[in-house]
Amino acid sequence: MTRLLTSMVFAAVTLATVPHALAAPAPVLASTAAIARPAPPVIHYQTATVDGVKVFYREAGPADGPVLLLLHGFPTSSHMFRNLIPLLADKYRVIAPDYPGYGQSDAPDHTQFSYTFANQADIVDKLVSQLGLKRYTMYVMDYGAPIGYRLALKHPERVSGLIVQNGNAYTEGLQSPFWDPIKVYWADRAQKNRDALNGLVTLDITKFQYTDGMGDVGRISPDNWVHDQALLDRPGNRDIQLDMLGDYGSNVPFYPAFQKFFRDYQPPMLIVWGKNDKIFPEAGAHPYLRDLPKAEIHILDSGHFALEDRLDVMAPMIHDFLDRKVTK
Secondary structure: OOOHHHHHHHHHHHHHHHHHHHHHHHHHHHHHHHHHHHOOEEEEEEEEEEEEEEEEEEEEHHHHHHHHEEOOOOOOOOHHHHHOHHHHHHOOOOEOOOOOOOOOOOOOOOOOOOOOHHHHHHHHHHHHHOOOOEEEEEEEOOHHHHHHHHHHHHHHEEEEEEOOOOOOOOOHOOOOOOHHHHHHHHHHOOHHHOOOOHHHOOHHHHHHHHHHHOOOHHHHHOOOHHHHHHHHOOOOOHHHHHHHHHHHHHHHHHHHHHHHHHHOOOOOEEEEEEEOOOOOOOOOOOHHHHHHHOOOOEEEOOOOHHHHHHHHHHHHHHHHHHHHOOOO
């Protein structure tokens, strides 16, 4: 009887443990698969002091990788690149600053700081120097285009490539009715003409910039216009934006110099343009080919902030372009 009980207990223990023994390799296999997957890039949120102003920037990717400098548009900040950065930081050192008056950077009163494109380009130039960047590709969009191109005029030898998304360097791109009241203010800085631009920093227009012309508005996070508008509504920020809108006209006389830079240096260029943009319409994209006939151009069925609508298309294009064309 004792032997029978012993045998039954042994059998029960064996049956209970065999399935676990058979299943034991599964966690090992899962662990091996997890190890094989690359870890997501770590993004650091940094600040530097430039001319007494705190400048915020996002940074990710290998410290020794080719540098990609992301220059944002109006009315946003480096926030516009938040989804793109992890997709490029596997092998590229990605840096995306906020200009003074935007995002997380300081926003000195407009009577104490010169909110001009020349000064913003100087701030970015000094930040780049602080970070020790000797060569970089620039992604330029909206305001980022004249800021980046002014930077290129200062240091043409540093530019290893250009990615242009709805960023203008030709008069053909300024024919939209959006610019009509702004051009009036360029010509006459009367207070009434400045006041006529107040609507451009309201929630309706901020939301319009994110949703107009998008093929699937369901892809566009409302966080975008809520985030941007909260910053626009800070005390004093409206005057900062009106100063910048008023100074945008200072870029137009530089267009011939920008174009000469393109012709003389022939930087590799990728153009990815939202064709439904009512601010920088498609007409501004094609003239680049006059000066850079080898530029790669993709006209997308999207609007002003095409990254919000077509990230799945744009990110592979950008990565492929960098892989093929860009070196340190």
